[in-house]
Amino acid sequence: MLTIFTLLGITVDAVLCGGFFPDLSNLTPNINVKPTLPALPNLNIFTRDCSKDYKDEFRRNLYVFSTNLYKRVAGVKENHFVLSQYSVWRELSAFAENTEGEAQKELLEVLHLPEESCVREKYYNAAKNLERNGEDVTLARKRVFASTRNQDSSWIDFAKRYELFDFAFIQGKNTEDALREVTKAVDASWLKAEHVKDKKGLLVDKMDFTGQWYYGFNESETKEEPFYDDSGKEIGRVNMMKINTKVKIAYLPVLNSKIIELPIGNDKRYRLVLLVPIGRTTVSDVIRLLPHTIIIDIFDNLMESAIALPVAIPRFEIKTEIDELRDLLKGLGIDKVWDDKSIDGVYQRSTLRLVEAGPRAVPAASPLPGLGIGQALRTGLAAAVGADFVANRPFMFGLVDEDTRTCLLTGAYSKPSLI
Numbered sequence: 001m002l003t004i005f006t007l008l009g010i011t012v013d014a015v016l017c018g019g020f021f022p023d024l025s026n027l028t029p030n031i032n033v034k035p036t037l038p039a040l041p042n043l044n045i046f047t048r049d050c051s052k053d054y055k056d057e058f059r060r061n062l063y064v065f066s067t068n069l070y071k072r073v074a075g076v077k078e079n080h081f082v083l084s085q086y087s088v089w090r091e092l093s094a095f096a097e098n099t100e101g102e103a104q105k106e107l108l109e110v111l112h113l114p115e116e117s118c119v120r121e122k123y124y125n126a127a128k129n130l131e132r133n134g135e136d137v138t139l140a141r142k143r144v145f146a147s148t149r150n151q152d153s154s155w156i157d158f159a160k161r162y163e164l165f166d167f168a169f170i171q172g173k174n175t176e177d178a179l180r181e182v183t184k185a186v187d188a189s190w191l192k193a194e195h196v197k198d199k200k201g202l203l204v205d206k207m208d209f210t211g212q213w214y215y216g217f218n219e220s221e222t223k224e225e226p227f228y229d230d231s232g233k234e235i236g237r238v239n240m241m242k243i244n245t246k247v248k249i250a251y252l253p254v255l256n257s258k259i260i261e262l263p264i265g266n267d268k269r270y271r272l273v274l275l276v277p278i279g280r281t282t283v284s285d286v287i288r289l290l291p292h293t294i295i296i297d298i299f300d301n302l303m304e305s306a307i308a309l310p311v312a313i314p315r316f317e318i319k320t321e322i323d324e325l326r327d328l329l330k331g332l333g334i335d336k337v338w339d340d341k342s343i344d345g346v347y348q349r350s351t352l353r354l355v356e357a358g359p360r361a362v363p364a365a366s367p368l369p370g371l372g373i374g375q376a377l378r379t380g381l382a383a384a385v386g387a388d389f390v391a392n393r394p395f396m397f398g399l400v401d402e403d404t405r406t407c408l409l410t411g412a413y414s415k416p417s418l419i
């Protein structure tokens, strides 16, 4: 039986997110411990109304899964990576629809999917159509289930209808032929023979994101500058992009971090949220403490700063290939599905590239008055935190869909390079 945690979680989260600051009472203190669901009374006797809107619940449950997977991936990728939990969630949820018993129970629990299939379909609908390409944003995504076995066609149709994955039937052949076919289906040139050898079914997905800012950075303002580690030691150089703009910015006392959001796309349909720790707090500290409440909800309670603030972030491109997903998912509690032998590998490659480009310049702002407490008050920031946002030390980021506030990509940056 699935516990009711996901159901109650909504109410609890909603209350906790009513204030500015995330609650830290339900942290997972040790990331190596398999997360256990809190013991709550089983309220499954209540059936749920399938005509209701479940978008918000979907978003919150996806967030919990995303946070758990983020912690695992950060560990193996040394805090420098980009990851699309959203995609992993979608492809695995298809397997929740094609398994039963223990295997299904594990998937429902770890993915935070509801027990009622009609509510799950509401989630799948909410997850659709969040990635819209245009001249301003390129979002190239391929997500394929490549199988050497023929699969039930009504299940494949279901997966296609909700865009959970595309199906590629790889006819029983040698490793080399199979690799060629999988690579073609996913456009996944990074896969090697060892990824495919003796495998029955592979989930492979690929996401390349590059977008233009709503307000472009001025290229002639970009300067090569040092980048530091968490202890303040210079560890490399970056091309620092600069802009002076009114932004949503906040200080999170519980994480001792500054957080900012910058709109992306002509219609601001995406935003990049960046989080930089302050003082002795490290990115690892923040990741360890990362609450299951939605940090971006904070912004619903925040106004833009009243005046333009200097913002500096490195030009960056991160490309991450994750081969260990199956093991990381095992660590989260998905174990049985690999036994049934229709699927035995999960691979992902994500790329995020952000440079200065943007179609419009920031409108001329009134000149910055001298720094001081008065200004700090007007920006809404604690005076000690200053009145700017400079990402010249390891930071975390998330790419969020504006409509549904779903995280499409998340990651961390801690290995500087000049691009």
Ligand SMILES: *[C@@H]1O[C@H](CO)[C@@H](O)[C@H](O)[C@H]1NC(C)=O
Pocket (backbone or CB within 6 Å): 218, 219, 220, 221, 361
């Ligand atoms: C970009 O910066 C340069 C140098 O500071 C400046 O001369 C130029 O006017 C700026 N361009 C725009 C569009 O603001």
